[in-house]
Amino acid sequence: MFRLGKERTAFGPIFCAVGARGFFGEGYPFHLYWRFAGMTWKGTGFAGKTLTLEPRRGKKFNEEGNMPLRDDGLTPEELFPRSIWADFRNGGRMINAVGLSNFGADFYLRTGRYHLIREPFFLSFMATAKDPSGREAELRELCQLLARYLPFHAPVALQINFGCPNTGHDPSEFYTEICTLIEMAKSLLEIPIVANTNALMPTAILIEAARIADALWIGNTIPFGDTGVGRHIDWSRFGEISPVRKRGLLADGGLSGPECLPLTLEKVRDLRNSGITIPIVGGNGIRTTEDLKDLHRAGCDAVFVGSLSVVRPWRMGGIIRAAHEIFT
Numbered sequence: 001m002f003r004l005g006k007e008r009t010a011f012g013p014i015f016c017a018v019g020a021r022g023f024f025g026e027g028y029p030f031h032l033y034w035r036f037a038g039m040t041w042k043g044t045g046f047a048g049k050t051l052t053l054e055p056r057r058g059k060k061f062n063e064e065g066n067m068p069l070r071d072d073g074l075t076p077e078e079l080f081p082r083s084i085w086a087d088f089r090n091g092g093r094m095i096n097a098v099g100l101s102n103f104g105a106d107f108y109l110r111t112g113r114y115h116l117i118r119e120p121f122f123l124s125f126m127a128t129a130k131d132p133s134g135r136e137a138e139l140r141e142l143c144q145l146l147a148r149y150l151p152f153h154a155p156v157a158l159q160i161n162f163g164c165p166n167t168g169h170d171p172s173e174f175y176t177e178i179c180t181l182i183e184m185a186k187s188l189l190e191i192p193i194v195a196n197t198n199a200l201m202p203t204a205i206l207i208e209a210a211r212i213a214d215a216l217w218i219g220n221t222i223p224f225g226d227t228g229v230g231r232h233i234d235w236s237r238f239g240e241i242s243p244v245r246k247r248g249l250l251a252d253g254g255l256s257g258p259e260c261l262p263l264t265l266e267k268v269r270d271l272r273n274s275g276i277t278i279p280i281v282g283g284n285g286i287r288t289t290e291d292l293k294d295l296h297r298a299g300c301d302a303v304f305v306g307s308l309s310v311v312r313p314w315r316m317g318g319i320i321r322a323a324h325e326i327f328t
Contacts, residue, residue, distance in 0.1 A: 002281075002302055003279075004194075005191065005192045005217060006190075009061055009120050010120070010170060011302065012044070012045040012119070013302050013327030014043065014303050014319075014323035014327070015046065015302065015305075016044050016046060016306060017283060017306025018048070018122070018196065018220075018304075019047070019048065021041055021046060022074060023048055023108055024048065024074075024111075024117070025041075025048075025117065029039070029079055036272060038315075039316050040314055040316050040320070042320070043323075045119060045121060045122075046119070047121065047159070048123050050100050050124040050161045051102050051108060051124065051126075052105065052126055052142075053127070053128075054101055054128075055102065055103045056101050058154060062158055064099060064100075064115045064128075064167075065098070066098055066250075067084075067098045067099065068101070073107055083097045083098045083247075083249055084244075085094045085244050086310055087243075087311070089239075091268040091285075092258070092307065093255065093257030093258070093259070093307070093311065094255070094256045095224060095238075095243055095253040095255050095256075096166075096254060097249050097253035097254070098166060099164075099167065100167060102128060105125065105145055109145065109146065109149045114149070115149075117154045120156070121157075122156070123146070123158050124158075125146075127181070129161075135177065135181070137290075139160070139185065140184060140188065142160075143184070143185050143188040143189050146158070146190060147188060150190075155191075155226040156191055157191060157215070158189060158191055158194065159194045159196040160181055161196045162174045162201065163221070163308075164218065164256065165199070165220075165224070167249050168270040171198075173206050175202065179185070179209055179211075182195060182213050183212055192214035192215065194214060195209045195213045195217065196220060197216070197218060198219065199218055199263035199267040199284070199291070200222065201228065203274065206208060214278065215279040215280065216276075216278065216281070217280075218267055218268060218280060219284035221253070221254025221284070222263065223254055224238070224242045224254060225242070225252060232263055233259045245291065256285065256307040257285050257311075260285040261284060261285030264284050264285070265282075265298045268280055268295070269298045279301040280300050280301055280302055282302065283295075283306070284306075286305050286319065287308060288315075288319075289318070289326075292319065293326060298325060300327075303327065305319060
């Protein structure tokens with residue numbers, strides 16, 4: 001458990017991964033089937049699906065976003081979306097190329113449903129313009145939009161997503177602008193600002209970001225085929241072509257699974273050894289109570305789970321209970 005903001009609001013010890021419970025916590029239709037296997041989110045804090053300024057509907061060839069949504073803006077048209085691939089062997093792994101599918105931030109904010117949430121939670125935004133000045137302008141407009149709807153009933157922190165691998169950006173594009181974007185958000189909003197990245201973000205960049213951000217969220221998906229993963233991930237096990245690209249998607253997606261967790265652990269240790277003291281929430285590949293203990297020893301203040309709910313749903317209840325014992 002950790003505290004954020006001027007009011008030192010207590011956020012819980014375990015959250016869902018960003019978007020794992022949908023936009024408002026409604027979940028996805030396939031969760032109904034997983035409940036028979038013991039899947040539960042009870043006891044987890046909420047982190048909403050990443051929103052963008054403009055819609056990413058993915059319903060036509062020239063529309064961005066790879067998981068088409070029904071007209072409610074919440075429900076995937078496909079019961080088991082093609083953009084999400086799951087392997088139930090080898091500890092359970094997932095590759096997703098959802099591509100930040102959403103109807104645009106204003107669509108969700110104006111519903112008023114974020115005002116109905118009663119516990120501290122996270123919203124997530126990502127600027128997806130192709131150039132730095134465009135991303136800066138986009139994030140400014142996103143923050144100004146959000147400011148019109150604040151305050152909510154429950155405390156909220158904003159995650160700026162710097163880690164989605166499905167938007168066509170080279171992750172290094174964000175290296176030089178991460179601090180600028182965090183500073184902008186803090187100047188426009190009076191809520192905590194959190195940097196959301198994967199474990200491949202250079203430690204030096206995160207150290208600089210930690211001087212400005214209120215917390216770090218480490219463990220976004222690892223871009224498929226990335227050569228910076230060292231000994232931890234053997235991409236040849238997946239074949240020469242990404243499993244989601246084989247389904248006809250024009251993206252390779254990002255990996256979640258046990259192979260990714262050592263990367264998170266190394267990054268968190270590096271950050272703590274460098275003297276970073278702000279809260280860190282870590283995840284990507286949690287499967288056992290020992291994984292939780294490892295994250296705690298590395299220096300995490302809280303954790304998040306996502307792929308676990310799909311590939312090992314029967315473990316959810318035990319992991320949630322253990323997280324409350326270890327991180328509280």
